[in-house]
Amino acid sequence: MVNIGLLGDISVGKTSILRLFVRYINRGEIEKIEGGISASVVKTDFSGEATVPRGNKVDTLNEKETKTIHPNRVVFREDASGKAHTIFAPGGDRSRAVVKMGIITISRIATQIIAVFSLDRELDRQFEFFNDVRFFPDKIYVCINKIDLLEGDKEKELEKLTKKISDFFNKRKININEFFVTCGETVDNFDGVEEYNNHVAEMILKITTSL
Numbered sequence: 001m002v003n004i005g006l007l008g009d010i011s012v013g014k015t016s017i018l019r020l021f022v023r024y025i026n027r028g029e030i031e032k033i034e035g036g037i038s039a040s041v042v043k044t045d046f047s048g049e050a051t052v053p054r055g056n057k058v059d060t061l062n063e064k065e066t067k068t069i070h071p072n073r074v075v076f077r078e079d080a081s082g083k084a085h086t087i088f089a090p091g092g093d094r095s096r097a098v099v100k101m102g103i104i105t106i107s108r109i110a111t112q113i114i115a116v117f118s119l120d121r122e123l124d125r126q127f128e129f130f131n132d133v134r135f136f137p138d139k140i141y142v143c144i145n146k147i148d149l150l151e152g153d154k155e156k157e158l159e160k161l162t163k164k165i166s167d168f169f170n171k172r173k174i175n176i177n178e179f180f181v182t183c184g185e186t187v188d189n190f191d192g193v194e195e196y197n198n199h200v201a202e203m204i205l206k207i208t209t210s211l
């Protein structure tokens with residue numbers, strides 16, 4: 001059994017990624033992706049999600065409606081082997097003590113960590129989140145989310161960004177197993193939406209079923 005923790009700054013898309021993964025299982029889309037298998041949802045818990053009052057949006061970038069207070073959780077099972085895995089997504093607003101407690105708890109119990117970054121803001125701001133996380137394995141995965149928002153020559157930009165993220169973690173003696181580039185939302189007006197939605201499910205399957 002693998003326990004995955006999705007960690008990252010506020011509103012990078014951790015909860016969206018988790019919800020999208022559940023959709024892939026519930027609609028059988030999980031069997032059609034690269035490395036796809038038949039799987040079932042055992043349990044979901046999104047009760048730690050709180051509505052953000054109007055006029056007090058946490059994220060003016062995307063008019064976000066909810067934020068995570070207590071960690072979200074999804075348990076799913078590989079149908080063939082019967083193996084179950086859990087994915088946890090705590091909130092990113094570490095300025096709130098209760099949210100920070102969730103981050104620390106998940107960073108301790110997760111056997112695999114996915115550090116999630118968003119392309120809607122500078123990386124430096126997002127690195128600060130990780131300076132606070134003390135319990136880190138020496139090898140992690142990185143997810144670069146909101147690829148639909150990256151402008152210009154995507155390939156060239158991604159090369160720069162992955163280098164910067166590697167440098168940040170390598171300095172802390174943390175190595176990166178693999179980078180995944182994703183879209184955690186079913187956005188319109190983006191040609192690659194299906195491919196990069198798929199990457200979300202492919203990422204989670206790859207990490208759970210390869211171990």
Ligand SMILES: Nc1nc2c(ncn2[C@@H]2O[C@H](COP(=O)(O)OP(=O)(O)OP(=O)(O)O)[C@@H](O)[C@H]2O)c(=O)[nH]1
Nearest residue numbers: 010011012013014015016067068091092146183184
């Ligand atoms: N354009 C775009 N928006 C996205 C993508 N993934 C998530 N979002 C949006 O980003 C916002 C924040 O998403 P959440 O999933 O709540 O982010 P989070 O990291 O769970 O936030 P906290 O738990 O509060 O830290 C929402 O408005 C999502 O619809 C993406 O790939 N592209």
Ligand SMILES: [Mg+2]
Nearest residue numbers: 014015068091
């Ligand atoms: Mg969340």
